[in-house]
Amino acid sequence: MVGENRAILYGYWLSSCSWRVRAALNLKNIIFEEQNVDIVKDQSQLTNEYKTINPAQKVPALVIDGETLVESMAILQYLEDTRPEPRLAPNDPLQKARMREICEIIVSGIQPLQNVGLKSHFKTDQQYQEFTKYWCNRGLQTLEDLLRNCTGPYCVGNQITMADLCLVPQLYNATNRLELTLDKYPTLSRLYGTLLKEKVFKVTHPKAIRPQNVVSRL
Ligand SMILES: N[C@@H](CCC(=O)N[C@@H](CS)C(=O)NCC(=O)O)C(=O)O
Structure with a gap:
């Protein structure tokens, strides 16, 4: 069921792609916690463990509604489709x-x-x-x-x-x-x-x- 558990955003604090998703979660009032994946110093995105979360070995990834989603634009669209208010896209x-x-x-x-x-x-x-x-x-x-x-x-x-x-x-x-x-x-x-x-x-x-x-x- 939508929204049952707290969402987890796998992101990097300076990553622009992560910020897109962080902002969408915030706008839509979705409670989430952010796990910092250090893509620079530790290169944690390249570990086998993280590969199971995002096969592309990049941030962001979002765990939400019992699913793990990757690709920031796919994530934004999912949030828009499942939590339509406030809208992130015009109707026209x-x-x-x-x-x-x-x-x-x-x-x-x-x-x-x-x-x-x-x-x-x-x-x-x-x-x-x-x-x-x-x-x-x-x-x-x-x-x-x-x-x-x-x-x-x-x-x-x-x-x-x-x-x-x-x-x-x-x-x-x-x-x-x-x-x-x-x-x-x-x-x-x-x-x-x-x-x-x-x-x-x-x-x-x-x-x-x-x-x-x-x-x-x-
Ligand atoms: N198209 C992907 C791009 C993801 C991406 O390139 N993320 C960067 C940070 S903004 C990354 O994780 N870079 C680390 C790497 O490529 O090793 C999305 O929009 O989610």
């Missing part, structure tokens, strides 16, 4: 497609190309940095172009949607980890500033949930 088909455009650019077009798991496949750290920054900037430019006419506080429509749940963690990652500036992206910059003031992003922010004594970074 065009608005929904607009929301998915934003999500896909981030989920498929940016995050996989800056994932920490790629690092060891580059000869030097500098090559990895240049690669990740290039693809992140390209994705941010696409987002800026698509959102240029957006004047409200959210990416799409008049409430937080999955697009915002993807955008805020991505922009935090871009500015904090990749040390990119948002100066070239006025719309993204404005949305980021506005969205960070929302309670959901304050309480689920990596700085708010950072485990004690953690020193590792992405």
